[in-house]
Amino acid sequence: MNPAPESQEAAPAAPREIPKGAPVLEIRELRKSLGGKEVLKGVNLTVRQGEALVVIGGSGCGKSVLLKHILGLFKPDSGSIHIEGEDITQMHERDLFGIRQRFGMLFQGAALFDSMTVADNVSFALDEHSKKSPAEKLEIVRKKLAIVGLPGVENKYPAELSGGMKKRVALARAIAADPHFLLYDEPTTGLDPIMSDVINELIVKLKTSLRVTSIIVTHDMASARKVADRMAMLDEGVIIYHDTPENTFASDNDIVRRFVEGKASMEQMKEIWGESAGKAQESENTRRRRRPPPPAQ
Ligand SMILES: Nc1ncnc2c1ncn2[C@@H]1O[C@H](COP(=O)(O)OP(=O)(O)OP(=O)(O)O)[C@@H](O)[C@H]1O
Numbered sequence: 001m002n003p004a005p006e007s008q009e010a011a012p013a014a015p016r017e018i019p020k021g022a023p024v025l026e027i028r029e030l031r032k033s034l035g036g037k038e039v040l041k042g043v044n045l046t047v048r049q050g051e052a053l054v055v056i057g058g059s060g061c062g063k064s065v066l067l068k069h070i071l072g073l074f075k076p077d078s079g080s081i082h083i084e085g086e087d088i089t090q091m092h093e094r095d096l097f098g099i100r101q102r103f104g105m106l107f108q109g110a111a112l113f114d115s116m117t118v119a120d121n122v123s124f125a126l127d128e129h130s131k132k133s134p135a136e137k138l139e140i141v142r143k144k145l146a147i148v149g150l151p152g153v154e155n156k157y158p159a160e161l162s163g164g165m166k167k168r169v170a171l172a173r174a175i176a177a178d179p180h181f182l183l184y185d186e187p188t189t190g191l192d193p194i195m196s197d198v199i200n201e202l203i204v205k206l207k208t209s210l211r212v213t214s215i216i217v218t219h220d221m222a223s224a225r226k227v228a229d230r231m232a233m234l235d236e237g238v239i240i241y242h243d244t245p246e247n248t249f250a251s252d253n254d255i256v257r258r259f260v261e262g263k264a265s266m267e268q269m270k271e272i273w274g275e276s277a278g279k280a281q282e283s284e285n286t287r288r289r290r291r292p293p294p295p296a297q
């Protein structure tokens, strides 16, 4: 592994040099305990160059923890993570810096600095190790803002932007340093359906125009349907399922089906309704079946 690059010009090889479809992220038997609880219990996952992998799974099952391992922010208890052929779990912080430069991350919430302008927020990723002049940086900022469909907002502050615009500025920041990978943690949470779709379109656009490899954690099934080449489900600390979106939405795996259809399990129903849960569910189903169809238009 080379030492940390000194400038953006010395950034790692462009993703184009890796053939489309080659494995670029390989996670093997990843285990991690946090706060006395084993969160990841042997995760295995392969992601290929240029694909968009959507990771689904219940709240608190470890999706964000998994992303933090991929970024090298958490060290696993055991297992390996190979990124473009290099095992990051054995790396020193200095070498991890070079790996992190290959990633753009859209955090759960936009995570912009409120006291900084949009331009300063977007060029933040360029600042620390870039020898670019302020004029060159501004040019990059303008280009990235245009890509996310927000030209001319560089002098605004985050407080002046809507939630959807903030997400797009955060996305411009994520692509500022020309990453190989884009990681998205709940990119559409808190947005209305139309703004969610704008973000979905951007995820697809960035995948095709920048040829990045994307990993998208989401609970939003409309978003998954639109952006995924492949879907994987994390449950009880392991990847229990992965397949194309078409097969995932038609899956007869009980856990997958309940998740994509948004249905509570009988155990969860019992927590709410007690032993009458079965009856409550049955009468609700009957009521829905009896509801007359809407009049023809
Ligand atoms: N730094 C930490 N210290 C201790 N426990 C943690 C830490 N980070 C996460 N956890 C625990 O790990 C588990 C998985 O958390 P994580 O944030 O990855 O869930 P998630 O799948 O992303 O959930 P959500 O869909 O709600 O975002 C949770 O039980 C959480 O409390």
Ligand SMILES: [Mg+2]
Pocket (backbone or CB within 6 Å): 063, 064, 065, 108, 185
């Ligand atoms: Mg999370």
